Amino acid sequence: MPPHQHLGDEDRLSTLTDDILLSILGRVSSCMAARTGVLSTRWKHLPWLLPELSIDVKDFLSVPSPDPTEADAMEKAMMSLTKATKNFLADHRRESTISSLHLNLYLINNFLCEVGSLVGDAVDSGLLKDLDPAITDETAPRDCSEVYMVQRGKEIDGFFSACPSVLHCLTKLSLRNLCFIELDMHHILFDCCKQLKHLSLYQCDTGASSLFMIDAPNSKVSVLELTLCRFVRLEVVCLPKLEKLSWDTWMSPDMPLAIGFAQSLGELELSCGAVCANSGTKLSELLHATRGIHTLSLGFQGENIWLQTETKQLCTAFNKLRKLSVQGIFVEFDILWTTAFLVAAPSIELLQIEVWEHPCDEEDLTDEDRRRTNSERRNPQWDMDFDNSKNWLLKELEFVGFRSLEQQFTFIRSVLERSPNLQKIFLKDDEECSFCAALGAPSKFPKKDDQEMIIRRITDGIFSPQIIFDKL
Template sequence: MPQHPVAEPTVPNPEIPAGGAAYWQHQQQWEDEDRLSALNDDILLSILGRVSLCMSVRTCVLSTRWRHLPWLLPELSISVKDFLSVPCPEPIEANDMEELAMASLTKVTRSFLADQQRERTISSLHLNLYLINAFLCEVGPLVGDAIGNGLLKDLDLSVLDETDPLERSDEDMLKRAQEIDTFFSAYPSVLHCLTKLSLENADFDNLDMHHVLFDCCKQLKHLRLFFCDTGTYSVFRIDAPNSKLCVLEIDCCRFERIELVCLPKLEKFICTTWMASQHIPVILGFVPSLGELELSYGAPYDPRPFRLSKLLNGTTSIHTLTLDFQGENLWLQPEMEELRTPFNKLKKLYVCGIFVEFDMLWMTAFLVAAQSVEKLHVQVWEHACEVGEFRGGSFRVRRAPPWEMRFDGSENKLLKELQIGGFRALEQQFTFIRSMLERSPNLQKIILRGDGQCDDCDALDASLRPSKFPKKDEEEMVVERIRSGIFSPAIIFDEDWSLSI
């Protein structure tokens, strides 16, 4: 029989006392910590900058060497949500919880902004807070003085509201807008320093929102408005030739139409859930830098389809386009030739929220117009929690796309990647993928992904849930259905398997 080596007896180290293993482990940790603490401040600040401010302060309290570092961080992020109790203690009311959180935020803000011994300026402050006047009267002067003293350079401000927008009355929204305007009027230096601003649930019907946002906020580069307006069914007209705004997000606002008359620096525009009207939701004027456009809308009723070419009229630099139908009817009229000019530089096209029972070949129309597209991502929408008896009464019956296209046989020679989210082994999906292979000779990879997580769908009875992404033993069938009779150098794969076509 083979002889196994016999382990040598362990000889105790006379320098290590009883329980030496634990002692040696702690000694090693101390040495590691000493080596870390020996790094210069800039490296340690780089480490601390990757965690939250609360975690940074807690960490530095434990070490004399690190204790001064949080007050040297060039970027600070102070969010009222970090001070909310989780779970919420009973029987405390939501308003009381928000006041307690704002009290903590005020104390932390004072600690970082009222420190006259601070060695470095704050290049950027991210401040998320609730609109509670008792505390804003303290936070406002702290931020204003920091700006006036040259301590603070850029301010990223989010005025949060946890209330469901549908539970806010018109009077509530008008009052909230007035309180926001009062805060800015009391501390005008805050406006002058703002580089990013997010506002929620406010109706500026009686106020000059355009003057505040585009005349006073001269440094503003990123603006997000959620459930805000200048009066229900109003037109929001932006004419700001001197604005530095690069990113504009209009989310669930009650504007009938948004007119971007002049925003020369605008690079990204996101518009979701606009009001139904006979007009197109957006008019793009002088926006020469606009490269990314995202339109997302799941209509609770039949929307009036509009021509995308009319919305994009005059734009020539869009390289990334996202259209999200959120599983409802298409709100676009069929067209190809009219899109060739605005699609001239389009590189990435995302078409999301396509109801699973809809045909997908109509999307080929986009590729006929956009010969420069390199990446096409399609997301199929299928949620058992929002069909049949689970579908809300305000939503009408989904109708298949009315697009009837005639293709000229042109090829998309630049298309390199096709990604299908929510893939299932359905005939319309196979047909669409095969058509992409036939018209895209340089297609390199096809990525097939399943549905994302949905807690509401998972809670349903198993018999009501849609079939899942093809299993491992079905991969051969999937590839064969796609490649049958077609030669292509592309590779088809997902996260678990890959096969060369």
């Protein structure tokens, strides 16, 4: 590009108003936004006008960063993050208040306390309104000992104790690899964090196989996300503002969840593999106290279906269900059983089905282990009764992991026969698995030349939905 053309482009960009330039800067990291001030005097003051800031410790790691990240590299990154935070929160540079600050931090005590003090001062002075911190950790879950997690729990408690103002403005909090066995987890998260709306816990608990009860009638928490948490049971006794509850991979042999007073709950996501007891879970019993579930996601991670057979019992809980996602169904399993949900909730408008096929699952298994795994997988057996059921209102069907298997055609045709409003069918490839790709596993998604034949098999000249192939 000729030099005069480059200067002309810069001049045109610089003539834009502050609000447009701030909209542009808001799409990049705060650190990148700060660097723009070096390029032009026109941009110099803009980073300190941004109403929302995001400062991520990983932006300060060397490129490429070591994997796993070394302690020295994490300490240097936290040192740089602390300086950046101090710079952004400096009173003499700010021309407006900060509506939201997202911080992604390593749990290193001396830097956490300094960052906490900076944030606390900003809160006390009215400069900062909402805080969204995420305490990250590079340690893999399997490498986290009980001692390690307990120590991290004490450190985060020490951080909150040293910086009480931080607790007052927390609106979103993400914690990872923490054990609160010696602390009052409920008091910290639900009594002290009075403004907290979004809580994410990744491998956090109050000790292995512990009971955790949430009874917080005054809490503002609307989103609760749990992953790999070791609670033997979580009882949501009272959480009136809760709108979304997500639990990915629990460690209990049975469904470890009980839902009490959660009148706002509309979205529920549950996903786990084969750790559940053979008896399975009655979804109707889990949802008996709910009346407003509109979005439901159930995941089985390629293992046995951890639900008991039931249809009519679900009708009350499914009264308002509009979107259903059933994920991780082992590729060799029958899929027709999922239509039981459509019978129980004929008001479903969007149905997502995802088939699980991962050759990498069995790569390291011996022949004996492979035979035992396959023998332990049990094809779902659900009694289907369509005699007295109404036509379904289903408008859209998404099938992820489509493989042109006979049971998949049977399922789609069965749905078409009972869904006069079905307008679109998306047949999608599944997301690429890096482990399967490393094995050289070929894609089994239909090739372009086969798609016309598949459309004819589905429609058979009778049905007329739009069928869309989506190769990821």
